Amino acid sequence: MQIAVASGKGGTGKTTVATSLALSLADSHPIQFLDCDVEAPNGHIFLNPEINKQEPAVIRIPKIDPDRCSLCGKCVEVCQFHALAKVGKTILVFPQLCHGCGSCTWNCPEGAIEEIPNPIGMLESGLSIAGFPFSQGILTISEPMSTPIIRQLKRWESPSKGDTIILDAPPGASCSVVETLRKCDFAILVTEPTPFGFHDLKQMVGIIEEMKIPAGLIINRDQAPYPPLEVFCLEHNLPILMQIPYDRRIAEGVARGQTLIDIDPLYQEEFRKMMERVESIIMRSRKHTETKGPKP
Amino acid sequence: MILFLSAQQPRLDSLVDQRFGRCMWLIQYDTDTQQWEAFENPGAKQSGGAGVAAAQFVVNHKANVVISGDFGPHAAGAFQAAGIKMHLYGSEITTIEQAISSHQQGKLAAFS
Amino acid sequence: MKQLVILSGKGGTGKTSISAAFAHLVNCNPQAPVAILVDADVDAANLSLIMQPNQSEPHDFWGGSLAEIDRESCTGCGACIQVCRYDAILPDSIDPQKKQIDPVACDGCAACIYACPEGAIRMVPQQEGIWFQSQTPYGTLFHAELFAGRENSGKLVTLVKQHARLMADDGNIPLVILDGPPGIGCPVISACAGSDYGLVVTEPSLSGIHDLKRAIGMLQHFHIPAAVCINKADIYPEGASLIKEYAESVGINVVGEIPYDHRILQSMLQAKPITEIFPSSPSAIAIRNIWIKLASMLLENRES
16 A cells, blocks of 8 residues: 655645654554655655665666767657757767666667666665565655666555555656555644645645545644645545644744654554545545546 | 748748757858858747757758857757857847858857 | 746745846846846746736747647558657547647647648747836846746747847846746756856755755856855754755855745735835845845945
8 A cells, every 4th residue: 555645836845754653653554654655755854864875866868888979969859858959970969968768778779878876865775663665765866867766666565465665756746756655545634724835735636536446635734724735635535634832833843954843742543544435435435436537 | 051040930031040959940151152042940839858859850951050049968969069150149149140241251259 | 147047846945036136136226127027937926916017028939849730631641659758649539530739749740741641730839928128117027937847948048038138238238137947947948048146945844955966056057156145044953054064065155045935925015125025024135135146246346
């Protein structure tokens, strides 16, 4: 079972929720934690993993063999991203534009292209402080693309079928979040009851509805009812799974690297109960899918 | 000598376009024959790699010199590899005609 | 003309609230604007929620293309599956023997087009969002909305930024201020390109400090001079000290500390910059002092 924690707006408390959820379930479920916020991963601050495995995250970029290259320019023609240019008697490669799709390699009539790994970041894994597997991806500063690292991270540690995998998604509502959510059974959306939180939540809901992923809401820093949010949840059948009150104690604890469980142990039971509800929503959704056909 | 200049309109009296990769028009000017032609910049509508697309176009048209307001790292890399000299408009030049004339007087700064 | 980019690394540190306050402070005379604002956080664009445009000119944004299979011509041979690295080929929903493209997964690489022996696949340009040139009570704002789930390659960021820069050049407006996205990837790199100065808004949490270092690393990589301001500084004073130590160690100025102030939330709910609606609040005073320092660096010959 794969559960993503996403938000739309940054800073609503995704990582706080994802790590607290993982710790709450550590005794009752075989947990795996994946930090997919590869541009700014923070899960390690709360889960204190001991990293014992590292591997470079790579994009396979083309390397042209000048002896075999006939300068036909086919590679330049097929590349949709302008990562190749024919200049004088050479073919130039621009690694930062390359998507690693392999099209140039397959289409070279001379077989002059070889793919070589271009490291764009690092994959790391180990055991968290609570003993469950933890892994993260870290994008190298100045590299533009985070989506390929997220894709590799998800494939890297092959989870056992019974595991409950918790994925901490990046902020925003673009392709990196989509990659994180792909094949997930449920999305926990963490929002704050403000105009900014609400605006960005709507983007996220657009994504989960298109991807047909069941979702539920956690309202963080809850101080007063925010009617537009409540109306929206009713219209979109979004269950409100939990409300975490605005509490300066929580803000100060999280700032120090404490999870919600550290700050108030009662949250462990709240997260467990929430998880039971999430599991029953997933079951209902699977039954629905079996009668209606697979989701794309 | 073949010059290529980034422009806002397809005319010699056009205002210059300070961007290279996403400029609207690329004007080709032959200093020997004084013939010129305006091309829509293939990089203008690109999702990514606009500088490369525009540079590839200029390279394919056998330019000797390319003039713009600035060159991004990909376009600059392509021109350097191709041996095409890059020059800058600077803040004084406003039209393509002025740029051509200034270049022929050797007054345009080189890009580095 | 100078360009200031406001970053954070970590999301939620207060970039947008501070950007709106800067707009209010710098464009105090609507007849003579000093800055053009850009919301470069195109997939979660919030600046317009405070700046409240009274007039907006929308434009379609066409990004990349996605592949589409013609059901008539497809024979279901599966050559496309052999070359697709993005798991984007699925059984066709109407005729499962044939194939269709999953638009959410498709990367737009066109490898399938070259592999298809029937020529049954073509690339279809996609409208990926909308961008706006808006008039607000605090000056001109360029902003955009990327459609949910699309590739945020930085092209849309570059587009709104370029339009702002062109307008600033044409109108002799000396400053462009960009409210940047979180993170350090493509859209952030696009926002930073051409910047004369970067302000990193951080919070004194361990997460904030970790991500501050990555944001600073990025600005330094692109040789953009930077400064830091600490928002919600009193939430974790030890964290604020760590930030100041780090900043000193890498030669970066801390231009101010803003105390946690519940009035910032109030100002957001009322859709007004904090410096306008609560000008004597501790956060508004701190933000004003930060702006005075930045303005003196960016607008050397003008009165701020």
